[in-house]
Amino acid sequence: MRSDGSSGAPEIETERLILRGMRRDDFDAHAALWADPQVTRFIGGKPLTREEAWNSFVRYFGMWALLGFGFWAVTDKATGRLVGEAGFQERMRDIDPSIEGTIETGWTILPEAHGQGLASETVVAMLAWADRVLPDKRITCLIAPQNTASMRVAHKNGFRAFARADYQGGEVVLLERTKT
Numbered sequence: 430m431r432s433d434g435s436s437g438a439p440e441i442e443t444e445r446l447i448l449r450g451m452r453r454d455d456f457d458a459h460a461a462l463w464a465d466p467q468v469t470r471f472i473g474g475k476p477l478t479r480e481e482a483w484n485s486f487v488r489y490f491g492m493w494a495l496l497g498f499g500f501w502a503v504t505d506k507a508t509g510r511l512v513g514e515a516g517f518q519e520r521m522r523d524i525d526p527s528i529e530g531t532i533e534t535g536w537t538i539l540p541e542a543h544g545q546g547l548a549s550e551t552v553v554a555m556l557a558w559a560d561r562v563l564p565d566k567r568i569t570c571l572i573a574p575q576n577t578a579s580m581r582v583a584h585k586n587g588f589r590a591f592a593r594a595d596y597q598g599g600e601v602v603l604l605e606r607t608k609t
Contacts, residue, residue, distance in 0.1 A: 437493045438501050438516075443554045446547065448501035448515065451489050455502050458511040459486050467540040471576040474599065492518055498532060498563065503551050513538035515551045517559065517568075524571070524596050528603060531569040532559065536582070548582045556586055556606070568606040573599065 438450030451459070460482040462468055469476050477485065492499030500516030515536035521529060534555070538548050559568060570588060572579045580602070588604040595601075 437490075438499060439558070441501070441554045441558055442506070443550050445506055446512070446550060446554070447504045447506050447509075448551065448554060449504060450493070451486065451500065451502050451514075455511060456483070456486055459514070462511070462514065462537065462539060465540060468537055471573040471579070472537065473597070488518075489514075489516075492516075498559070500535070501555070503536075503538070503547070511539075512542045512547060513551065515548075515555055517555070517563075522571075522596065524594050524601075524603075526592050526594065526603065528569045528571070531567040531605070532563060534568055534570040534588075534606075536579070543578065548579070549585060552582055552586050560608075570604050571596065571601040572604065574602050 440450070441448040460477070460479050463477040463482045463485065464479075466476050489500045496519055498517040500514050500518065502511050503513035503515050504510060505512050513536065517532040517534055519529070519531075520533060534552070536548050536551055538551070556568070559566070570583055571594075572583060574580075574593075583604050587606045587608065589607055590602050590604050592603040593600060594603055
Protein backbone atom coordinates (compact mmCIF):
# COMPACT_ATOMS: atom_id res chain seq x y z
CA MET A 430 0.00 0.00 0.00
CA ARG A 431 1.26 3.44 -0.83
CA SER A 432 1.49 6.23 1.69
CA ASP A 433 -1.76 7.70 0.31
CA GLY A 434 -3.57 4.46 1.30
CA SER A 435 -4.09 3.31 -2.30
CA SER A 436 -3.13 0.09 -4.05
CA GLY A 437 -0.96 1.91 -6.58
CA ALA A 438 -3.12 1.04 -9.58
CA PRO A 439 -3.06 3.50 -12.48
CA GLU A 440 -6.18 5.59 -13.01
CA ILE A 441 -8.29 5.03 -16.11
CA GLU A 442 -11.06 7.41 -17.15
CA THR A 443 -13.96 6.51 -19.42
CA GLU A 444 -17.00 8.51 -20.48
CA ARG A 445 -18.90 7.78 -17.24
CA LEU A 446 -16.41 6.05 -14.96
CA ILE A 447 -13.09 6.34 -13.23
CA LEU A 448 -11.20 3.12 -12.56
CA ARG A 449 -8.80 3.85 -9.73
CA GLY A 450 -6.76 2.00 -7.21
CA MET A 451 -8.53 0.70 -4.16
CA ARG A 452 -8.05 2.79 -1.05
CA ARG A 453 -8.24 1.69 2.55
CA ASP A 454 -11.45 3.68 2.98
CA ASP A 455 -13.12 1.63 0.20
CA PHE A 456 -13.33 -1.40 2.45
CA ASP A 457 -16.87 -0.87 3.75
CA ALA A 458 -18.21 -0.48 0.19
CA HIS A 459 -16.22 -3.56 -0.87
CA ALA A 460 -17.63 -5.59 2.04
CA ALA A 461 -21.18 -4.46 1.27
CA LEU A 462 -20.77 -5.36 -2.42
CA TRP A 463 -19.57 -8.89 -1.65
CA ALA A 464 -22.20 -9.41 1.09
CA ASP A 465 -24.94 -8.99 -1.54
CA PRO A 466 -26.44 -12.35 -2.62
CA GLN A 467 -27.17 -10.96 -6.10
CA VAL A 468 -23.45 -10.22 -6.56
CA THR A 469 -22.25 -13.62 -5.39
CA ARG A 470 -24.90 -15.89 -6.90
CA PHE A 471 -22.61 -16.64 -9.88
CA ILE A 472 -19.33 -15.90 -8.09
CA GLY A 473 -18.80 -18.42 -5.34
CA GLY A 474 -22.50 -18.87 -4.68
CA LYS A 475 -22.63 -17.29 -1.23
CA PRO A 476 -22.17 -13.82 0.22
CA LEU A 477 -18.85 -13.12 1.88
CA THR A 478 -18.51 -12.47 5.59
CA ARG A 479 -16.72 -9.29 6.59
CA GLU A 480 -13.60 -11.40 7.30
CA GLU A 481 -13.72 -13.04 3.85
CA ALA A 482 -14.27 -9.64 2.25
CA TRP A 483 -11.20 -8.32 4.08
CA ASN A 484 -9.10 -11.17 2.68
CA SER A 485 -10.21 -10.42 -0.88
CA PHE A 486 -9.70 -6.69 -0.35
CA VAL A 487 -6.13 -7.20 0.85
CA ARG A 488 -5.50 -9.49 -2.15
CA TYR A 489 -6.31 -6.54 -4.44
CA PHE A 490 -3.47 -4.53 -2.92
CA GLY A 491 -1.05 -7.44 -3.07
CA MET A 492 -1.68 -8.16 -6.76
CA TRP A 493 -0.59 -4.67 -7.80
CA ALA A 494 2.52 -4.79 -5.60
CA LEU A 495 3.55 -8.32 -6.58
CA LEU A 496 2.41 -8.67 -10.19
CA GLY A 497 1.99 -5.17 -11.61
CA PHE A 498 -1.72 -5.72 -12.28
CA GLY A 499 -4.80 -6.17 -10.14
CA PHE A 500 -8.27 -4.83 -9.52
CA TRP A 501 -9.59 -1.30 -9.71
CA ALA A 502 -12.38 0.41 -7.84
CA VAL A 503 -14.94 1.29 -10.51
CA THR A 504 -16.43 4.64 -9.55
CA ASP A 505 -19.10 6.87 -11.03
CA LYS A 506 -17.34 9.89 -12.51
CA ALA A 507 -20.11 12.32 -11.51
CA THR A 508 -20.52 11.22 -7.87
CA GLY A 509 -17.33 9.34 -6.98
CA ARG A 510 -19.48 6.47 -5.68
CA LEU A 511 -18.09 2.95 -5.98
CA VAL A 512 -20.30 1.11 -8.49
CA GLY A 513 -18.16 -2.00 -8.90
CA GLU A 514 -14.76 -3.61 -9.07
CA ALA A 515 -12.87 -4.97 -12.04
CA GLY A 516 -9.41 -5.96 -13.10
CA PHE A 517 -6.92 -8.74 -13.55
CA GLN A 518 -5.62 -11.43 -11.25
CA GLU A 519 -3.49 -14.55 -11.01
CA ARG A 520 -5.31 -16.87 -8.59
CA MET A 521 -3.39 -20.17 -8.99
CA ARG A 522 -6.79 -21.84 -9.24
CA ASP A 523 -7.01 -25.60 -8.84
CA ILE A 524 -8.80 -26.10 -12.15
CA ASP A 525 -8.33 -28.32 -15.19
CA PRO A 526 -7.39 -27.10 -17.71
CA SER A 527 -5.10 -24.75 -15.86
CA ILE A 528 -5.16 -21.02 -16.50
CA GLU A 529 -2.03 -20.33 -14.45
CA GLY A 530 0.30 -17.89 -16.14
CA THR A 531 -2.56 -15.98 -17.73
CA ILE A 532 -4.08 -12.75 -16.54
CA GLU A 533 -7.57 -13.62 -15.48
CA THR A 534 -10.13 -10.90 -16.07
CA GLY A 535 -13.00 -10.23 -13.68
CA TRP A 536 -15.67 -7.60 -13.14
CA THR A 537 -18.54 -6.98 -10.74
CA ILE A 538 -21.04 -4.15 -10.91
CA LEU A 539 -23.55 -3.26 -8.16
CA PRO A 540 -26.96 -4.81 -8.90
CA GLU A 541 -28.68 -1.41 -8.95
CA ALA A 542 -26.29 -0.33 -11.73
CA HIS A 543 -26.94 -3.38 -13.95
CA GLY A 544 -28.31 -2.84 -17.43
CA GLN A 545 -26.56 0.49 -18.00
CA GLY A 546 -23.56 -0.80 -19.95
CA LEU A 547 -21.13 -0.09 -17.11
CA ALA A 548 -19.57 -3.56 -17.20
CA SER A 549 -18.90 -3.26 -20.94
CA GLU A 550 -17.47 0.25 -20.54
CA THR A 551 -15.23 -1.00 -17.74
CA VAL A 552 -13.98 -4.09 -19.58
CA VAL A 553 -13.21 -2.12 -22.77
CA ALA A 554 -11.10 0.33 -20.74
CA MET A 555 -9.17 -2.25 -18.76
CA LEU A 556 -8.46 -4.40 -21.82
CA ALA A 557 -7.09 -1.32 -23.61
CA TRP A 558 -4.80 -0.81 -20.61
CA ALA A 559 -3.69 -4.46 -20.75
CA ASP A 560 -3.02 -4.20 -24.50
CA ARG A 561 -0.63 -1.31 -23.79
CA VAL A 562 1.04 -2.61 -20.64
CA LEU A 563 0.87 -6.41 -20.99
CA PRO A 564 0.65 -6.93 -24.76
CA ASP A 565 2.05 -10.46 -24.81
CA LYS A 566 0.01 -11.93 -21.94
CA ARG A 567 -2.78 -14.42 -22.55
CA ILE A 568 -6.00 -12.99 -21.12
CA THR A 569 -8.63 -15.35 -19.73
CA CYS A 570 -11.76 -15.37 -17.63
CA LEU A 571 -14.05 -17.92 -16.08
CA ILE A 572 -17.79 -17.43 -15.91
CA ALA A 573 -20.66 -19.55 -14.63
CA PRO A 574 -22.67 -20.63 -17.69
CA GLN A 575 -25.87 -19.24 -16.13
CA ASN A 576 -24.35 -15.74 -15.92
CA THR A 577 -25.66 -14.64 -19.30
CA ALA A 578 -24.97 -10.93 -18.70
CA SER A 579 -21.25 -11.53 -18.08
CA MET A 580 -21.12 -13.96 -21.01
CA ARG A 581 -22.45 -11.16 -23.26
CA VAL A 582 -19.84 -8.72 -21.96
CA ALA A 583 -17.08 -11.28 -22.50
CA HIS A 584 -18.17 -12.12 -26.05
CA LYS A 585 -18.49 -8.42 -26.98
CA ASN A 586 -14.88 -7.99 -25.88
CA GLY A 587 -13.39 -10.83 -27.89
CA PHE A 588 -13.49 -13.67 -25.36
CA ARG A 589 -14.25 -17.13 -26.72
CA ALA A 590 -14.89 -20.33 -24.76
CA PHE A 591 -12.14 -22.93 -24.89
CA ALA A 592 -13.25 -25.34 -22.15
CA ARG A 593 -15.77 -26.16 -19.46
CA ALA A 594 -14.58 -27.26 -16.06
CA ASP A 595 -15.75 -28.12 -12.58
CA TYR A 596 -14.56 -25.50 -10.12
CA GLN A 597 -15.40 -25.60 -6.43
CA GLY A 598 -18.42 -27.81 -7.04
CA GLY A 599 -19.91 -25.90 -9.95
CA GLU A 600 -19.49 -25.74 -13.69
CA VAL A 601 -17.64 -22.80 -15.24
CA VAL A 602 -16.83 -21.81 -18.77
CA LEU A 603 -13.19 -20.92 -19.41
CA LEU A 604 -12.73 -18.21 -21.99
CA GLU A 605 -9.72 -16.54 -23.59
CA ARG A 606 -9.50 -13.27 -25.42
CA THR A 607 -8.69 -13.38 -29.09
CA LYS A 608 -7.44 -10.11 -30.49
CA THR A 609 -8.96 -9.18 -33.83
